[in-house]
Amino acid sequence: MERIDTDVVIVGAGASGLTAATELVKAGRDVVVLEARDRVGGRLWTGDVDGAMLEIGGQWVSPDQDALIETLDELGLETYERYREGRNVYIAEDGERRLFEGEIFPVPARTEGEIVGLIEKLDQLVAEIDPEQPWAHPRAKELDEISFAEWLGTQTDDEEAKLNIGMFIAGAMLTKPTHAFSALQALLMAASAGSFSNLVDADFILDKRVVGGLQQVPLRLAERLGDAVKLGQPVRTIRWNPESPDAGVTVVSDGFEVHAKQVVLALAPILYDRISYEPPLPRLQHQMHQHVSMGFVIKVHAVYETPFWREQGLSGTAFSPYELSHEAYDNTNHGDTRGTLVGFVSDEAADEVFRLSAEERKQRILESLSHYYGEQAKHPVVYYESDWGSEEWTRGAYAASFDMGGLARYGADLRTPVGPIRFACSDMAGKGYQHVDGAIRMGRLVAAQALEALGA
Numbered sequence: 001m002e003r004i005d006t007d008v009v010i011v012g013a014g015a016s017g018l019t020a021a022t023e024l025v026k027a028g029r030d031v032v033v034l035e036a037r038d039r040v041g042g043r044l045w046t047g048d049v050d051g052a053m054l055e056i057g058g059q060w061v062s063p064d065q066d067a068l069i070e071t072l073d074e075l076g077l078e079t080y081e082r083y084r085e086g087r088n089v090y091i092a093e094d095g096e097r098r099l100f101e102g103e104i105f106p107v108p109a110r111t112e113g114e115i116v117g118l119i120e121k122l123d124q125l126v127a128e129i130d131p132e133q134p135w136a137h138p139r140a141k142e143l144d145e146i147s148f149a150e151w152l153g154t155q156t157d158d159e160e161a162k163l164n165i166g167m168f169i170a171g172a173m174l175t176k177p178t179h180a181f182s183a184l185q186a187l188l189m190a191a192s193a194g195s196f197s198n199l200v201d202a203d204f205i206l207d208k209r210v211v212g213g214l215q216q217v218p219l220r221l222a223e224r225l226g227d228a229v230k231l232g233q234p235v236r237t238i239r240w241n242p243e244s245p246d247a248g249v250t251v252v253s254d255g256f257e258v259h260a261k262q263v264v265l266a267l268a269p270i271l272y273d274r275i276s277y278e279p280p281l282p283r284l285q286h287q288m289h290q291h292v293s294m295g296f297v298i299k300v301h302a303v304y305e306t307p308f309w310r311e312q313g314l315s316g317t318a319f320s321p322y323e324l325s326h327e328a329y330d331n332t333n334h335g336d337t338r339g340t341l342v343g344f345v346s347d348e349a350a351d352e353v354f355r356l357s358a359e360e361r362k363q364r365i366l367e368s369l370s371h372y373y374g375e376q377a378k379h380p381v382v383y384y385e386s387d388w389g390s391e392e393w394t395r396g397a398y399a400a401s402f403d404m405g406g407l408a409r410y411g412a413d414l415r416t417p418v419g420p421i422r423f424a425c426s427d428m429a430g431k432g433y434q435h436v437d438g439a440i441r442m443g444r445l446v447a448a449q450a451l452e453a454l455g456a
Ligand code: FAD
Pocket: 011, 012, 013, 014, 015, 016, 017, 034, 035, 036, 037, 040, 041, 042, 043, 044, 056, 057, 058, 059, 060, 061, 233, 234, 235, 236, 266, 267, 268, 271, 274, 275, 299, 386, 388, 393, 394, 396, 397, 398, 399, 424, 425, 426, 427, 434, 435, 436, 437, 439
């Protein structure tokens, strides 16, 4: 086992950990980044699948995500717009395929009125929520004790309106069913994007992509950090002495024993308990970390010889709360002559199809895409389903959120350091929550705090 002495050791080479490391190095500090996988990026991962470049993890950038946009500029990365010309598709409960433009789905007039009313109501509530401290809202506890499904039921009896509004936060964002998270959690999700209206506006929230893939952010950050980033190094043990916290901390991975003054855990909170702490983490952390869990979604890519839907005047944007793939988009890469669709299968629907054989699952998912785009969608030349639930060092997608009541009860404590141990991850961000922007914000924040603690 090799011994290294440094100022700060960072556990996890995702966007958050690499941002923290970069900021610390800029301030003249020594860092070591220990990453469990044999690659950097965590939930950012651009793969080559049968000759197709696919973004298996995070990819979209929205205009309000200034921390991410600043990082892209600093790294010299270019962006391009998601293809969106033409009409969108909505599939109704009876299977009817309806084409539309704009954000409001082509639903019966009463349902449309209810949807518009719900969006207004949610925008008002979201405006009262500070995404950095949703627990500080005067009605936080009450809103955290009611599931989003129940809350929607108190607002309208229109099932289609409830399903559609629920879908934006549940299937599309937290990737948990609406009965599994609270109204407060839903409000945080929307507040982190500026408003509920922003979340329902695909042209806003899924605005741009990065030429060559968003994983280039961690790849380029890691390249600059050079030898400080150690791959294939799952951290197993963190040791420190509460009697003399200034004595620092020892972080043990499979190949290194790193002695540092501070440690930053830059991983999803659901993975903290993979590490042994000596002494054990305090009671509050033991309890709190059990109330956070990962959502679950399958991101499906289907690549075709041409973007055939564009010839039909379709934008590729498609939604239906009644479909297995509740949303799908044109995900054609910049400058690519082939056409790529991306669809999402979320939470309970994802559980269901993962019980099938791979071939049956593929058929079911392509069948769903064909309802939006026609028969041709059933015959891709490349097909790929993400399987983040099987990834030992992530265990779900997109991100982690509190269970019912957890946000009001513990939210304020999630970022609180324990001795020399600090925490940073997109899953504890306010603005940019569960997004790369939030990961970068948390990386910057924790670096500033570590510098202060180091007496910089
Ligand atoms: P992570 O990326 O999870 O990084 C944590 C790192 O820690 C990992 O590399 C992990 O291997 C490592 N690690 C874990 N345990 C240990 C250990 N014991 N020792 C050492 N290393 C360890 N966001 C967007 O902004 N736009 C999108 O379009 C978008 N789409 C997404 C689609 C999918 C399918 C997924 C999965 C995510 C998506 N996200 C999106 C979310 C975004 O990717 C994440 O919020 C962000 O990348 C998280 O960064 P992070 O650094 O906080 O955590």
